[in-house]
Amino acid sequence: MANLSVEIAGIRFPNPIMPAAGPPVRDARAILRCAAGGAGGLVSKTISTRAATPPIPNIAEIPHGMVNTELWSELPPEQWIDREYALAGGTGLPFIVSLGYSADDIAWLAPRIRPFADAVELSTHYIGEDAGPMIAAIGAAKAALDVPVFVKLSPLGREMVRAAEQAESAGADGIVAINSFGPVLAIDPDTRLPYLGGSDGYGWLSGPALKPLAIRCVRDIARAVDVPVIGVGGVGRGIDAVEMLMAGASAVQVCTAAMLHGPAIFGRIAHELDLWLDEHGYASAAELTGLALAAMPAAWSAGQPVVHEGPCNGCDLCAMACPYDAISVVDKLAVIDLAACARCGLCVTRCRRGAIEWVPEVPVA
Numbered sequence: 001m002a003n004l005s006v007e008i009a010g011i012r013f014p015n016p017i018m019p020a021a022g023p024p025v026r027d028a029r030a031i032l033r034c035a036a037g038g039a040g041g042l043v044s045k046t047i048s049t050r051a052a053t054p055p056i057p058n059i060a061e062i063p064h065g066m067v068n069t070e071l072w073s074e075l076p077p078e079q080w081i082d083r084e085y086a087l088a089g090g091t092g093l094p095f096i097v098s099l100g101y102s103a104d105d106i107a108w109l110a111p112r113i114r115p116f117a118d119a120v121e122l123s124t125h126y127i128g129e130d131a132g133p134m135i136a137a138i139g140a141a142k143a144a145l146d147v148p149v150f151v152k153l154s155p156l157g158r159e160m161v162r163a164a165e166q167a168e169s170a171g172a173d174g175i176v177a178i179n180s181f182g183p184v185l186a187i188d189p190d191t192r193l194p195y196l197g198g199s200d201g202y203g204w205l206s207g208p209a210l211k212p213l214a215i216r217c218v219r220d221i222a223r224a225v226d227v228p229v230i231g232v233g234g235v236g237r238g239i240d241a242v243e244m245l246m247a248g249a250s251a252v253q254v255c256t257a258a259m260l261h262g263p264a265i266f267g268r269i270a271h272e273l274d275l276w277l278d279e280h281g282y283a284s285a286a287e288l289t290g291l292a293l294a295a296m297p298a299a300w301s302a303g304q305p306v307v308h309e310g311p312c313n314g315c316d317l318c319a320m321a322c323p324y325d326a327i328s329v330v331d332k333l334a335v336i337d338l339a340a341c342a343r344c345g346l347c348v349t350r351c352r353r354g355a356i357e358w359v360p361e362v363p364v365a
């Protein structure tokens with residue numbers, strides 16, 4: 001068994017998989033289910049100075065993801081402060097309290113949640129493109145708290161790397177990236193209406209469709225800042241967590257997959273991560289952090305696809321997909337015509353059997 005524990009801003013997590021702010025942590029009972037499901041840390045649903053009243057309906061599953069127009073917690077902050085945080089405590093797991101949004105909101109909330117939080121996470125989802133309100137919110141949190149203050153960034157138009165740098169300069173102890181992406185629109189062909197309520201039917205995208213954007217943001221932020229990054233967006237399996245850690249995350253949060261598959265997913269992802277580490281000869285999860293931050297070697301771009309005879313069963317998937325008609329299946333074996341091959345690389349990921357490998361720097365025959 002590999003060592004799954006990670007340390008972030010001085011806090012030790014027994015494993016790097018935890019819930020993201022959202023329905024899986026909507027109250028104390030839900031949070032305790034995440035702990036029982038094997039999470040390595042806990043995060044609570046974002047609260048603000050008043051209860052949210054989101055449009056209904058506000059969550060829909062779509063192919064490859066989910067759209068939602070939930071806001072922050074629909075429970076009043078007083079209920080969290082008087083009841084939910086205390087009930088969710090005592091698990092022994094680090095507890096990150098998510099707060100939103102303005103400096104005034106944070107100044108009111110932070111002293112009240114102080115007894116319960118091992119760290120806080122400030123959502124920047126509703127404070128616009130300008131960095132000023134985010135910086136002011138960080139200031140308000142730092143003034144009231146002596147625990148680490150993480151800042152959760154939304155993939156809005158505002159350049160995320162710049163926002164992360166500004167958050168770090170303002171005193172943030174870590175970056176959580178990313179929140180759901182939007183606005184987006186999904187329409188139900190049967191009703192001809194958007195799945196989601198609200199005046200425009202807009203929603204925010206999460207789940208597998210979000211993962212490549214999240215990975216890009218995590219890697220670019222991790223390159224730019226010295227504080228730890230917690231990655232979130234589209235993680236549902238151990239291999240997703242591997243990718244997120246390699247992109248530079250020190251830990252990983254999960255929302256959509258936990259909504260769809262239940263809180264046991266935290267332990268399942270941690271277990272799959274453990275198996276992957278063992279199989280690939282790593283002693284710890286922490287070793288993965290940032291492995292994909294290195295610059296691309298020139299030899300990679302000079303490479304080409306190569307078919308391995310053993311695993312290839314001539315299924316034709318690669319040949320059908322090749323945009324250059326460079327692959328044919330001969331006697332149940334994919335054969336690549338390198339004169340026609342444009343080195344686009346699609347066949348490598350299209351193959352379901354790992355039979356086509358991108359080999360750097362193979363001299364062209």
Ligand SMILES: Cc1cc2nc3c(=O)[nH]c(=O)nc-3n(C[C@H](O)[C@H](O)[C@H](O)COP(=O)(O)O)c2cc1C
Binds near residue numbers: 072178206253
């Ligand atoms: C229904 C729903 C509600 C959410 N509520 C919050 C929230 O209150 N605060 C927050 O910071 N992020 C919220 N998020 C965003 C998630 O925490 C997460 O950043 C995003 O969904 C990407 O991760 P995922 O692909 O694992 O879901 C919510 C997401 C969903 C789907």
